[in-house]
Amino acid sequence: MPTSEGRRDQSGLKDQVAIPQACAACGVRSLTVCAPLDNEALAAVDAIASRHTYESGQNIFDEGEPSNHLFNVTQGTVKIYKLLADGRRQVTGFLFAGDFLGLASEAAYAYSAETITEAKVCRFRRGQLDELLQRFPQMERRLLVIAGHELAEAQEQMLLLGRKTAKERIASFLLLLSRRAKQAGRSEDPVHVPMSRTDIADYLGLTTETVSRTFTKLKTQGLIQLKAGNMVALSDREALAEIAETD
Amino acid sequence: MPTSEGRRDQSGLKDQVAIPQACAACGVRSLTVCAPLDNEALAAVDAIASRHTYESGQNIFDEGEPSNHLFNVTQGTVKIYKLLADGRRQVTGFLFAGDFLGLASEAAYAYSAETITEAKVCRFRRGQLDELLQRFPQMERRLLVIAGHELAEAQEQMLLLGRKTAKERIASFLLLLSRRAKQAGRSEDPVHVPMSRTDIADYLGLTTETVSRTFTKLKTQGLIQLKAGNMVALSDREALAEIAETD
DNA sequence: CACGCGCTTTGATCTGTGTCAAAGCCGTCG
DNA sequence: CGACGGCTTTGACACAGATCAAAGCGCGTG
Numbered sequence: 001m002p003t004s005e006g007r008r009d010q011s012g013l014k015d016q017v018a019i020p021q022a023c024a025a026c027g028v029r030s031l032t033v034c035a036p037l038d039n040e041a042l043a044a045v046d047a048i049a050s051r052h053t054y055e056s057g058q059n060i061f062d063e064g065e066p067s068n069h070l071f072n073v074t075q076g077t078v079k080i081y082k083l084l085a086d087g088r089r090q091v092t093g094f095l096f097a098g099d100f101l102g103l104a105s106e107a108a109y110a111y112s113a114e115t116i117t118e119a120k121v122c123r124f125r126r127g128q129l130d131e132l133l134q135r136f137p138q139m140e141r142r143l144l145v146i147a148g149h150e151l152a153e154a155q156e157q158m159l160l161l162g163r164k165t166a167k168e169r170i171a172s173f174l175l176l177l178s179r180r181a182k183q184a185g186r187s188e189d190p191v192h193v194p195m196s197r198t199d200i201a202d203y204l205g206l207t208t209e210t211v212s213r214t215f216t217k218l219k220t221q222g223l224i225q226l227k228a229g230n231m232v233a234l235s236d237r238e239a240l241a242e243i244a245e246t247d
Numbered sequence: 248m249p250t251s252e253g254r255r256d257q258s259g260l261k262d263q264v265a266i267p268q269a270c271a272a273c274g275v276r277s278l279t280v281c282a283p284l285d286n287e288a289l290a291a292v293d294a295i296a297s298r299h300t301y302e303s304g305q306n307i308f309d310e311g312e313p314s315n316h317l318f319n320v321t322q323g324t325v326k327i328y329k330l331l332a333d334g335r336r337q338v339t340g341f342l343f344a345g346d347f348l349g350l351a352s353e354a355a356y357a358y359s360a361e362t363i364t365e366a367k368v369c370r371f372r373r374g375q376l377d378e379l380l381q382r383f384p385q386m387e388r389r390l391l392v393i394a395g396h397e398l399a400e401a402q403e404q405m406l407l408l409g410r411k412t413a414k415e416r417i418a419s420f421l422l423l424l425s426r427r428a429k430q431a432g433r434s435e436d437p438v439h440v441p442m443s444r445t446d447i448a449d450y451l452g453l454t455t456e457t458v459s460r461t462f463t464k465l466k467t468q469g470l471i472q473l474k475a476g477n478m479v480a481l482s483d484r485e486a487l488a489e490i491a492e493t494d
Numbered sequence: 495c496a497c498g499c500g501c502t503t504t505g506a507t508c509t510g511t512g513t514c515a516a517a518g519c520c521g522t523c524g
Numbered sequence: 525c526g527a528c529g530g531c532t533t534t535g536a537c538a539c540a541g542a543t544c545a546a547a548g549c550g551c552g553t554g
Contacts (some may be wrong), residue, residue: 082406085492090406104398111402137384144387147394151351154401155358159329159337161408162452166541197502205409210541212503245332413511444532454512459533 020046031098031184032072033142041136048128053120060101060113060121067109069123070102076119077194080111081202091203092157094195096184103147117194161205169204170214171244174224178234190231267293278345278431279319280389288383295375300367307348307360307368314356316370317349323366324441327358328449338450339404341442343431350394364441408452416451417461418491421471425481437478 017039023046029035034045051074054060060071063082078095092111095101101121104110133140160169174191182188193200197208204211218224223240225233234240264286270293276282281292298321301307307318310329325342339358342348348368351357380387407416421438429435440447444455451458465471470487472480481487 080402082402084406084410088410090409092402092405104395104402106395106399110399133388134384137381137387140384140387140391141380144391144394147391147398148351148353150398151394151401152353152357154398154405155327155329155339155351157405158339158401158408159331161405162337162449163331163335202409207542208502209504209543213541216503455532456513456534457511460511463533 017043019043022046022049022051026074028074028098028184032074033100033139033146034072036138036142037136041132041139044132044135045124045139048124048132049122051120052123054115054118056115056117056119058115060115061109062112063110064108066107067102067105068126070100070105070126070129071113071124072122073097073099073101074120074122077116078113078119079116079195079199079203080113082111089202090205091199093153094199094203096180098184100143100146103143103150116199166204166206166210166214167217168243169206170211170218171223171240173200173204174232174234175237175240175244190227190233193230193232264290266290269293269296269298273321275321275345275431279321280347280386280393281319283385283389284383288379288386291379291382292371292386295371295379296369298367299370301362301365303362303364303366305362307362308356309359310357311355313354314349314352315373317347317352317373317376318360318371319369320344320346320348321367321369324363325360325366326363326442326446326450327360329358336449337452338446340400341446341450343427345431347390347393350390350397363446413451413453413457413461414464415490416453417458417465418470418487420447420451421479421481422484422487422491437474437480440477440479 019039020043023029023034023042026034034042037045060078073095075097078101079091080093080095080101081089081091083089094116101113102109133143160172164172177193178188178191181191186192197211201208201211215224215226219226223236225235227233266286267290270276270281270289273281281289284292307325320342322344325348326338327340327342328336328338330336341363348360349356380390407419411419424440425435425438428438433439444458448455448458462471462473466473470483472482474480
């Protein structure tokens with residue numbers, strides 16, 4: 001196992017290319033666009049990636065900016081959102097470690113992105129990434145699969161926003177968070193809910209007051225428990241699932 | 248110019264492959280996934296495509312079914328929607344000639360699809376299409392671009408569903424229809440609105456009554472005119488655009 | 495460890511849109 | 525060409541969730 005940095009390994013023997021150190025240390029590779037890459041492709045990705053750390057609450061890019069970079073979140077939580085001229089906000093997604101950021105953009109970003117916790121990303125120049133996609137079709141195929149997932153999720157969210165009641169929205173949201181946490185290898189039952197009531201409201205098409213009241217109601221009914229450190233225990237998952245789908 | 252069917256042309260000279268007849272007659276090729284294909288690729292696509300015609304109101308597939316086929320709409324209008332157990336419906340999109348159908352699906356369709364008018368599609372077996380995508384990376388790249396468009400549109404729709412008023416939703420909807428019609432080469436000003444009030448309501452997260460009342464209001468204010476044959480004239484596009492973005 | 499600030503919760507009231515009901519319209523079919 | 529059936533419009537009223545307002549609460553800071 002190589003202990004050198006590996007990133008500049010130019011031995012010329014493709015199948016002996018080492019996993020670049022940064023990627024080797026990447027705990028979420030199996031979840032990302034990098035999952036299907038062999039060592040050679042991984043080295044190429046590594047060569048064009050730059051790593052960045054953001055504090056909580058920092059802006060990554062704004063809607064309308066030229067989308068020169070695409071990102072892969074490797075740590076922390078990020079929200080993406082759109083604004084109306086008068087300030088109404090719609091959070092269109094929360095991104096966690098492993099999520100790809102920037103798929104929906106053409107020349108300009110279609111939404112703004114901001115960190116919710118401290119977060120780390122791998123950043124790619126669009127042109128360089130495009131070249132890589134041409135060289136490594138398995139990467140492009142992977143992106144297409146990811147895009148498909150995101151589309152399916154978007155449809156689910158439209159159903160929520162267009163047709164569900166406040167209670168159904170909150171139940172759906174908690175179950176979604178739990179599912180995502182599990183898939184990223186984090187605790188699925190006491191779920192960590194790192195976002196503010198305002199962010200949740202803007203994601204679910206509600207107000208902070210309604211979000212708060214609904215949490216209280218679910219707590220009173222014994223379906224959830226609010227714990228320290230923004231943890232929420234899903235005491236009655238069955239009932240929550242029931243509510244999320246119908247009611 | 249070849250008058251023979253062309254589809255089975257096996258001359259062995261790739262650059263002399265003729266455009267298959269069905270594709271040659273396809274009026275919307277430049278809008279579709281087939282846009283970037285050379286004659287050879289087009290012939291391969293043609294070879295695995297089967298054409299189907301549906302009457303108005305026919306089901307194409309249902310949510311949850313194994314997604315064995317993907318489609319390209321070549322004529323007419325199709326709606327896709329999701330249902331809750333109690334029958335509440337969310338229309339997540341309307342598809343027109345040129346639109347690709349099935350991107351958001353994994354093993355199973357993520358939504359149901361039904362025609363709104365008489366419609367024609369090109370149908371592909373998933374496995375065969377996947378093979379083709381491997382052989383012709385420009386096709387895969389094109390699909391990725393299409394998926395990106397759809398994601399951006401989905402975000403826009405989430406903003407509408409989560410944060411816009413009824414009036415803003417209707418104005419946005421009419422402008423969207425007009426834009427899509429223009430891009431497909433159909434009349435953008437008296438816009439054709441082929442879908443029922445119920446379908447519009449289920450797309451915009453409203454009820455038929457509210458949709459109807461809002462149309463009436465816009466008409467009264469002189470912003471639109473309701474004409475025969477489900478045509479709507481956008482008499483004051485400026486004002487509509489103003490309403491759609493802010494109010 | 496007390497202070498202050500921002501976030502969250504709770505309360506009182508309001509309103510846009512939903513619900514329920516009925517009448518109008520229009521194309522179709524006998 | 526007249527009556528039927530489904531869609532659309534209009535009306536009266538109800539309600540889920542928004543708005544406005546004021547306490548709580550927790551957490552970082554000095």
